Amino acid sequence: MNEGTELLSRLEKYKMVAAIKDPKNMEQAVLYKDHLSAVLLMTGTILTVKRYVDFFQSHGLPVILHVDKIGGLQMDHDGIEFIKRNVKPSAIVTTKSGVIKKAKTSGLYVIQRVFLIDTDVFTHLEKDAINDQIVADMIEVMPCRAPDFIQRxxxxxxxxxxxxxxxxxxxxxxxxxxxxxxxxxxxxxEMWKWNVNNL
Structure with a gap:
């Protein structure tokens, strides 16, 4: 089972991803790992990121790495290869279309983060979806409080x-x-404690 397949399987089963913005929350996420699909790692630097990813993976939690948030990391060819060969997350997430294309070419599983700041952004995204022009393997829509747009x-x-x-x-x-x-x-x-399948 490759990284993307395992991540998808866990997302379908547990439906909750813990976003980690501060290393002090890492232990807490592991505490609730039976309710979590994965962690979305949004903290660290090129000096610490591998250790953080290894920590979660050693507890059976796949890691989605938000590459735009990692200090000192430049997502050029070398940066992408560094992530792929050394850090080895299950997936990366980014808002940058250039990074998405390069990372996909290198074989990484890529999630495109999109902020719905207005109707134009959504219309463009919907058009790309309809025309099968989505390059990423998955889309993360922000914020979650737009259920009608999520449904469409x-x-x-x-x-x-x-x-x-x-x-x-x-x-x-x-x-x-x-x-x-x-x-x-x-x-x-507080949300990590919930088993969303029981809501």
Whole structure:
């Protein structure tokens, strides 16, 4: 089973991704690993990121690495190869289309993070989905509190849709999942305690 397949399987099963913005929350995520699909690592530098990824993977948690947030990391050819060969996350997430294309070419599993700041952004994304022009393996829509847009996109997207941002109650998670999101991401550690399948 390759990294992308394992990640997808866990996303379908557990539906909750713990976003880690501070190393002090790492132990807490491991505490609730039986409710989590994966962790979205949004902290660290090129000096610490491998250690953080290894820590989670040693506890059976796949890591989605937010490469835009890692200090000192430049996602050129060498940076991508460094991530692929040395850090070895299950997937990366980025907002940058150039990084998505280069990372896909190198064989990394890539999640495209999209901020729905206005209708134009959504219309462009929906058009790309309908025309099968999505390059990434998955889309993360931000914020999660736009269930009607999540539903519209998930109906036409050739790749799975996850969502996060402004998620601070089980009801928000359930609404996003009911509207077509495969999983939700949150940095709210209180939410990690919930088994969203029981909502």
């Amino acid at each position: 996109l998930s109906k036409v997207s050739p790749v799975p849709v996850i969502t996060g941002g402004l998620l601070n109650s089980p009801e928000h998670a359930k609404e996003a999942l009911d509207h077509g999101a495969m999983a939700v991401t949150t940095s709210n550690a």
